[in-house]
Amino acid sequence: MVFSSQVFIFYFLPLVLLVYYLLPGNRHLFLLLVSYVFYGWWNPWFVLLMLFVTAVNYAFGQWIAAPGASRRWKRVAMVASVVTSLGTLGFFKYYMFAAHNLNWLLGNLGIAPLTVVEVVLPIGISFYVFQSLSYTIDVYRGESPPVRSFFDFACFVALFPQLIAGPIVRYNTIAEQLVSRAHTWNKFSLGVALFILGLAKKVLLANAIGKVADAVFDAQAPAALDAWLGVTAYAFQIYFDFSGYSDMAIGLGRMLGFEFPRNFNAPYLSESITDFWRRWHISLSTFLRDYLYFPLGGNRRGTRRTYFNLATVMLLGGLWHGANWTFVLWGAYHGTLLIWERAMGKSSIYTRLPPPARIAITFLLLLFSWVLFRSPDIMDAWRFLSAMFGGSIAGGGSMLLAAEVYTQGTLIIMALCALVVFQPVQAFDWVETLTWGKAMLLILLFALSLMTMFVQAFNPFLYFQF
Amino acid sequence: MAAAKGQHVFLTGVFVVTIFGVGLLQSGLEVSRGQRPQSADVFLKKPTAANLRAYEKNLEEASWFAEKVRPTVQYARFMLLDDAGPKTILGREGWLFYRPGVRYLIEPWPPKTVSGEGQGDPLPAILDFRDQLRARGIGLLVVPVPGKASVYPEMLTQRAPAPGQPLAGHTRKIIAQLEEAGVAVVDLFKVFDRAKRGEEPGGKTKYYLPQDTHWSPEGMRLAAEATARKLLELGLVERGQVQYDLKPVAVKRRGDIVRMMQAPRIERCFPAETIDCTQVVHRQSGEVYRDDPDSQILVLGDSFLRIYEQDAPGSGGMIAHLARELGFPLASLVNDGGASTLVRQALARKPALLANKRVVVWEFIERDIRFGMEGWPRVPLPAERQPGVAAAMLE
Numbered sequence: 106m107v108f109s110s111q112v113f114i115f116y117f118l119p120l121v122l123l124v125y126y127l128l129p130g131n132r133h134l135f136l137l138l139v140s141y142v143f144y145g146w147w148n149p150w151f152v153l154l155m156l157f158v159t160a161v162n163y164a165f166g167q168w169i170a171a172p173g174a175s176r177r178w179k180r181v182a183m184v185a186s187v188v189t190s191l192g193t194l195g196f197f198k199y200y201m202f203a204a205h206n207l208n209w210l211l212g213n214l215g216i217a218p219l220t221v222v223e224v225v226l227p228i229g230i231s232f233y234v235f236q237s238l239s240y241t242i243d244v245y246r247g248e249s250p251p252v253r254s255f256f257d258f259a260c261f262v263a264l265f266p267q268l269i270a271g272p273i274v275r276y277n278t279i280a281e282q283l284v285s286r287a288h289t290w291n292k293f294s295l296g297v298a299l300f301i302l303g304l305a306k307k308v309l310l311a312n313a314i315g316k317v318a319d320a321v322f323d324a325q326a327p328a329a330l331d332a333w334l335g336v337t338a339y340a341f342q343i344y345f346d347f348s349g350y351s352d353m354a355i356g357l358g359r360m361l362g363f364e365f366p367r368n369f370n371a372p373y374l375s376e377s378i379t380d381f382w383r384r385w386h387i388s389l390s391t392f393l394r395d396y397l398y399f400p401l402g403g404n405r406r407g408t409r410r411t412y413f414n415l416a417t418v419m420l421l422g423g424l425w426h427g428a429n430w431t432f433v434l435w436g437a438y439h440g441t442l443l444i445w446e447r448a449m450g451k452s453s454i455y456t457r458l459p460p461p462a463r464i465a466i467t468f469l470l471l472l473f474s475w476v477l478f479r480s481p482d483i484m485d486a487w488r489f490l491s492a493m494f495g496g497s498i499a500g501g502g503s504m505l506l507a508a509e510v511y512t513q514g515t516l517i518i519m520a521l522c523a524l525v526v527f528q529p530v531q532a533f534d535w536v537e538t539l540t541w542g543k544a545m546l547l548i549l550l551f552a553l554s555l556m557t558m559f560v561q562a563f564n565p566f567l568y569f570q571f
Numbered sequence: 572m573a574a575a576k577g578q579h580v581f582l583t584g585v586f587v588v589t590i591f592g593v594g595l596l597q598s599g600l601e602v603s604r605g606q607r608p609q610s611a612d613v614f615l616k617k618p619t620a621a622n623l624r625a626y627e628k629n630l631e632e633a634s635w636f637a638e639k640v641r642p643t644v645q646y647a648r649f650m651l652l653d654d655a656g657p658k659t660i661l662g663r664e665g666w667l668f669y670r671p672g673v674r675y676l677i678e679p680w681p682p683k684t685v686s687g688e689g690q691g692d693p694l695p696a697i698l699d700f701r702d703q704l705r706a707r708g709i710g711l712l713v714v715p716v717p718g719k720a721s722v723y724p725e726m727l728t729q730r731a732p733a734p735g736q737p738l739a740g741h742t743r744k745i746i747a748q749l750e751e752a753g754v755a756v757v758d759l760f761k762v763f764d765r766a767k768r769g770e771e772p773g774g775k776t777k778y779y780l781p782q783d784t785h786w787s788p789e790g791m792r793l794a795a796e797a798t799a800r801k802l803l804e805l806g807l808v809e810r811g812q813v814q815y816d817l818k819p820v821a822v823k824r825r826g827d828i829v830r831m832m833q834a835p836r837i838e839r840c841f842p843a844e845t846i847d848c849t850q851v852v853h854r855q856s857g858e859v860y861r862d863d864p865d866s867q868i869l870v871l872g873d874s875f876l877r878i879y880e881q882d883a884p885g886s887g888g889m890i891a892h893l894a895r896e897l898g899f900p901l902a903s904l905v906n907d908g909g910a911s912t913l914v915r916q917a918l919a920r921k922p923a924l925l926a927n928k929r930v931v932v933w934e935f936i937e938r939d940i941r942f943g944m945e946g947w948p949r950v951p952l953p954a955e956r957q958p959g960v961a962a963a964m965l966e
Contacts, residue, residue, distance in 0.1 A: 106627075110627065110631075111593075111627075111630060111631050111634060111637070112626075112627045112630055112631075114590055114593075115590055115593040115594040115597075116594050116610055116630070118590055119587075119590045119591045119594060122587075122590075123591075145618070146623055147620065148620045149618055149619070149620065290579050290580060290583065291576070291579050293579075293583055294578075294579035294580070294582050294583040295579075297582055297583055297586045298582060300586075301586070313652075320677075323674075323677070323678050324677045324678060325677065325678055325679040325680075502675075502676030502677045502678075502738055502740065502741075503677055504724070504728070504730050504731055504732050504738075505673055505676055505677055505720060505724060505727055505728060505730075505731065505738075506677050507728040507729075507730040508660055508661075508662065508668070508673065508727045508728035509660060509670075509673065509677070511728075512652070512653045512654075512661070513651075513652060513653040514648070514651075514652030514653050514654050517651070517652060518652070539576070539578050539579055539582065540578060541577070541578045541581075543578070544578040544579075544581055544582040547582055548582065548585050551585075551586065551589070555589070556640050556643075556644045557644060559634070559636065559637040559640045559641055559644065560637075560640075560641050560644045560645060560648075562657065
């Protein structure tokens with residue numbers, strides 16, 4: 106079920122809110138039930154897999170927290186939890202990728218290929234596996250108490266607002282809220298405000314600008330200008346799509362009394378790639394920092410080891426996004442830039458230039474990375490990058506692309522996107538002080554978003570594929 | 572609950588009333604019409620992924636609010652953003668283009684997302700069809716029709732390639748492959764190219780309708796003449812003795828691209844075009860042209876055959892004009908948008924149509940190479956007869 110769909114907004118959400126606020130108790134059980142309905146809407150069978158991941162991590166968490174459990178046993182349980190969770194993720198997400206690559210290798214060696222079984226990728230698996238895993242690790246580290254009941258834990262893993270595409274909520278962030286949380290008018294209305302802003306980002310901006318990006322990326326031979334326009338449109342699309350989802354998720358969470366962490370903080374105002382990773386998909390970068398970078402030693406084991414750690418984290422972060430060499434390259438590209446910035450330190454070109462120039466350079470560097478992110482394969486990414494530098498001659502039918510992308514609509518939407526992206530006030534902060542003016546603007550945006558939603562075709566969020 | 576400020580309550584109130592109101596009003600409306608609320612359908616079927624998708628789709632399509640709001644939003648987007656909807660691209664000087672036809676020219680072919688025979692490649696299907704017809708002693712003449720954007724790219728964008736530069740690379744490649752495989756093809760790209768340069772009779776008229784996906788009567792006549800020329804040149808048929816005359820008829824037609832927008836307020840911005848057609852009439856009887864199922868030629872195709880023939884004015888389309896050029900009536904089988912496969916499937920269901928045939932003329936719009944309904948699977952015809960004269964001549 107997509108947040109920006111009629112079935113969610115006019116049927117699922119009101120029903121959930123009504124029953125949730127009428128229930129005198131057992132609200133977690135109810136939230137668990139509706140979260141499974143929400144998740145099972147894609148494919149009911151996927152719920153069983155989520156239940157398996159939940160049960161495994163709950164059991165290992167109990168094992169770790171059992172009174173009298175030795176340190177060794179705790180460690181065994183934690184490792185088993187990590188292996189089972191990542192094994193499940195690995196099988197569903199990377200089995201086919203690995204098998205196809207192995208077959209390619211075997212083919213080159215003249216060996217008959219293996220039969221590859223078709224494995225369907227369950228939606229949102231990367232998110233809920235990471236969330237479940239955070240629980241056992243936090244309990245193992247003593248940073249969180251064990252959960253009081255299975256239903257509470259299952260509710261934490263399956264909580265529908267942020268289930269499919271984050272923010273990745275770590276157990277220790279939400280542990281106390283699972284025990285008790287406040288429900289207030291203000292909290293609810295701020296949730297409504299964020300939900301509306303997220304919906305507007307998705308429906309009014311991301312979907313509209315996404316058409317431009319799709320048209321250019323799908324073209325056989327875009328001209329240089331077309332390619333730059335296309336990748337800029339994609340940069341806007343992915344930001345509004347993903348941050349829109351996060352805003353809606355955080356908003357829905359607030360409507361149900363939860364406080365989820367912010368996931369974006371004006372990422373395209375970053376003055377370096379290092380800065381970018383403090384502002385983009387914050388819940389993933391902090392997850393990778395706390396559960397991978399720090400355990401690897403962070404920056405405390407010397408320069409070379411720090412670079413190695415950075416590269417490893419970014420490569421795995423890239424691979425987390427999808428089983429494709431383009432994501433590995435995307436991670437490698439970001440890792441290289443992070444290492445380069447760290448190596449250059451204060452002598453980096455960033456530090457010598459005024460902030461607007463630093464922002465522009467960072468945005469430019471990000472555009473190249475989005476080409477890798479958007480392209481279906483490396484050859485396509487290379488073709489597109491070549492086009493950006495005039496390496497492909499737009500001939501034949503590709504010349505007609507102009508009619509699709511250089512329109513009044515594109516100009517207006519691009520200008521709107523740029524205006525919103527390159528200003529510092531973020532939805533998360535903007536709603537904190539709700540004035541009458543803001544309330545009226547939000548209602549107008551809500552009406553516009555719903556009206557636009559009525560004419561748009563099914564358009565799921567980009568991050569659903571991860 | 573903590574004390575709430577007015578604006579918080581107001582925003583929450585409007586939000587809650589909206590999300591509850593739309594669903595409740597929709598259900599109320601359905602009940603008042605004596606129907607079961609569609610939202611309850613979710614409990615009536617097994618919750619499989621397919622059923623849930625269908626439920627969601629039905630819910631959206633039946634939405635009273637969506638129905639009421641859609642025209643206004645479409646009109647606003649059209650006026651403010653030049654957005655004419657998912658199927659239409661606005662060209663220059665009021666010309667409209669069918670988006671899939673343009674995308675076909677822009678995107679690579681074969682597309683990466685489509686693989687396997689029967690999906691992306693028309694060549695095996697066409698060769699198989701040719702071979703099956705040959706086994707019945709029937710020849711095949713393929714007529715890929717250029718899309719409007721292939722012929723009039725300059726009306727789509729100023730950045731269009733200069734006249735004479737190849738545009739429809741995919742179709743030209745297919746035509747070359749077909750010719751190399753020994754399939755007879757009418758290259759209408761060359762015909763329209765010459766015509767636009769004033770090298771064909773008729774001068775520099777519009778060969779396609781500005782607000783329609785289809786050709787104008789002049790364009791259709793050029794295609795009919797070129798097809799007849801090819802049939803006669805190859806000796807597949809001999810010119811008949813039936814005399815037909817042309818009768819000028821003006822018809823009013825609202826372009827199909829305008830209608831595809833499904834937005835009455837936008838449609839009003841594009842008044843119906845007056846089109847000067849010519850009906851084909853039998854010289855002796857004065858009756859308008861009629862097909863003859865026993866003809867030696869069967870014409871298969873899509874709406875490019877239907878326009879002016881079955882549509883107003885009637886008997887003035889490509890089939891009638893081809894018959895006039897050849898001097899005898901033809902048999903035809905037309906399937907709108909289904910010339911890649913559906914029309915062959917229809918033929919397989921009516922094999923009697925192949926009786927007495929020497930040639931099958933198969934017309935399809937070039938975008939069907941990519942977007943043809945049902946793809947390009949082989950369609951088996953019931954086998955009959957020994958190879959005949961026409962098939963032997965095509966070898």
